[in-house]
Amino acid sequence: MSQYQAVKGTKDIFPEEVAQWKYVEGIVHTLASLYGFSEIRTPVFEYTELFQRGIGLTTDIVGKEMFSFQPDTKGRSVTLRPEMTAGVMRAALQYNLFSLAPVHKLYYIGELFRKERPQAGRQRQFSQFGAELLGVSSPAAVAEVITLMMQVFESLGLKELKLRINTLGDTEDRVRYREALQSYFVPFYEILDEASRERLEKNPLRILDSKNPVLQELVAGAPRLYDYLNDSSLRDFEKVLFYLAERNIAYDIDHRLVRGLDYYSHTAFEVTSSVLGAQDAIGGGGRYDGLARELGSSSDVPASGFAVGMERLLITMEKQGLLTTINPLRPLVYVVVQQQELVDHALTIAWRLRKAGIRTEIDLVARSMKSQMREANRIRASYALFIGKTEYTTGSYALKNLLTSEQTTLSLEDVLQVLHQPATKERINL
RNA sequence: GUGAUUGUAGCUCAGUUGGUUAGAGCGCCAGGUUGUGGCCCUGGAGGCCGGGGGUUCGAGUCCCCUCAUUCACCCCA
Numbered sequence: 001m002s003q004y005q006a007v008k009g010t011k012d013i014f015p016e017e018v019a020q021w022k023y024v025e026g027i028v029h030t031l032a033s034l035y036g037f038s039e040i041r042t043p044v045f046e047y048t049e050l051f052q053r054g055i056g057l058t059t060d061i062v063g064k065e066m067f068s069f070q071p072d073t074k075g076r077s078v079t080l081r082p083e084m085t086a087g088v089m090r091a092a093l094q095y096n097l098f099s100l101a102p103v104h105k106l107y108y109i110g111e112l113f114r115k116e117r118p119q120a121g122r123q124r125q126f127s128q129f130g131a132e133l134l135g136v137s138s139p140a141a142v143a144e145v146i147t148l149m150m151q152v153f154e155s156l157g158l159k160e161l162k163l164r165i166n167t168l169g170d171t172e173d174r175v176r177y178r179e180a181l182q183s184y185f186v187p188f189y190e191i192l193d194e195a196s197r198e199r200l201e202k203n204p205l206r207i208l209d210s211k212n213p214v215l216q217e218l219v220a221g222a223p224r225l226y227d228y229l230n231d232s233s234l235r236d237f238e239k240v241l242f243y244l245a246e247r248n249i250a251y252d253i254d255h256r257l258v259r260g261l262d263y264y265s266h267t268a269f270e271v272t273s274s275v276l277g278a279q280d281a282i283g284g285g286g287r288y289d290g291l292a293r294e295l296g297s298s299s300d301v302p303a304s305g306f307a308v309g310m311e312r313l314l315i316t317m318e319k320q321g322l323l324t325t326i327n328p329l330r331p332l333v334y335v336v337v338q339q340q341e342l343v344d345h346a347l348t349i350a351w352r353l354r355k356a357g358i359r360t361e362i363d364l365v366a367r368s369m370k371s372q373m374r375e376a377n378r379i380r381a382s383y384a385l386f387i388g389k390t391e392y393t394t395g396s397y398a399l400k401n402l403l404t405s406e407q408t409t410l411s412l413e414d415v416l417q418v419l420h421q422p423a424t425k426e427r428i429n430l
Numbered sequence: 431g432u433g434a435u436u437g438u439a440g441c442u443c444a445g446u447u448g449g450u451u452a453g454a455g456c457g458c459c460a461g462g463u464u465g466u467g468g469c470c471c472u473g474g475a476g477g478c479c480g481g482g483g484g485u486u487c488g489a490g491u492c493c494c495c496u497c498a499u500u501c502a503c504c505c506c507a
Contacts, residue, residue: 279506371459
């Protein structure tokens with residue numbers, strides 16, 4: 001075991017896996033732009049207050065999961081971003097995007113950091129892609145982001161995902177519901193676990209989220225937010241459901257879906273994967289009309305968005321056998337040197353092939369010809385090009401098709417021509 | 431932060447009630463063809479058995495501590 005290993009909760013992504021990441025990212029870029037979203041890249045760290053304000057002081061993320069530090073001895077505390085939305089909203093407000101146009105549609109792919117104990121599907125550094133639809137307050141907007149998210153899943157071929165959806169109502173609804181919940185739970189104070197007792201004061205909605213089996217019965221009997229919604233909140237939610245039905249997006253209404261971030265209002269949703277284990281949320285999001293005000297905006301900037309965990313997405317794809325067909329690019333031709341004194345000539349040939357746009361590999365550690373051929377086979381090159389005395393003097397090179405074992409002697413120009421034929425470009429995997 | 435789990439070769443793992451120079455498969459390197467891969471055969475390199483301390487004549491095996499891993503809780507992607 002080497003002395004140094006990657007920091008707890010982080011991992012290295014090696015070339016084979018990078019090919020898978022690029023594939024998924026490609027789909028995200030394509031579909032996001034199909035839906036009219038443009039990419040934004042914000043800094044990986046922000047002033048700590050941004051997250052405290054934006055995500056909420058009562059959340060676990062802000063309470064105990066942030067990587068915070070001070071870049072300068074007397075400087076302000078900064079924090080590695082634990083989520084994306086606050087940073088995107090900050091950027092939009094800072095540059096006053098809404099003076100240019102009332103609506104902005106932004107998407108992102110980026111790394112996030114949360115100081116949690118790692119486990120299956122959870123790391124301290126992880127990646128999300130997501131989209132934010134800023135400046136519209138409507139069921140159509142939420143439906144828009146949900147639809148985009150679901151189309152990404154569909155395009156990737158994911159199966160057995162479950163979309164759960166709920167409404168949290170507007171601020172007034174929640175104030176009334178909050179009171180109702182508190183008066184329901186207070187008589188059972190003795191039964192509640194420590195975490196729930198704390199939430200009773202700060203954020204009673206979160207008690208509904210508890211997985212504590214002891215509380216299940218109690219939670220099941222709690223009043224439903226749904227019964228406290230005013231007419232316009234109800235109509236809003238029903239409209240969202242209508243859009244989903246219209247687009248053949250299956251969903252389950254889950255009245256207990258609350259989600260951990262304080263800024264949600266009205267629609268909240270979450271997608272889970274049945275193959276993931278304990279951390280089964282693959283994506284989620286909702287509407288957060290109050291966030292901009294929370295960040296000091298003088299005008300309302302209603303918004304909707306979603307975020308999807310890249311690692312969990314890839315784990316799900318892996319388990320569903322959706323990654324086996326994605327392979328990194330293999331070299332097309334392997335230049336084999338037959339006498340060591342011809343190495344320099346071979347390097348020149350390799351360079352010429354590469355200049356001509358042909359993926360070329362060549363041995364750099366003076367290995368035997370047998371080894372070079374084994375290497376060519378190992379990395380699945382399609383062709384071997386032999387550089388020997390005969391070739392050097394005649395200018396004709398032996399080109400061997402490694403799949404069919406056919407070998408022909410050609411001038412370098414003819415070699416280039418053969419290698420440029422599209423039909424010969426990819427070797428079929430054996 | 432809490433609980434449990436596992437640390438032996440690059441990888442996956444053996445290693446008997448503590449007993450000589452710690453093994454296998456795969457991978458890697460070389461050779462079997464002095465100019466030709468895959469399959470096969472032969473050989474080789476590579477381990478302070480996670481680290482520290484203790485018990486013992488003797489520890490990979492037992493005890494303690496520590497570090498790390500994994501899974502779960504909490505919560506989330």
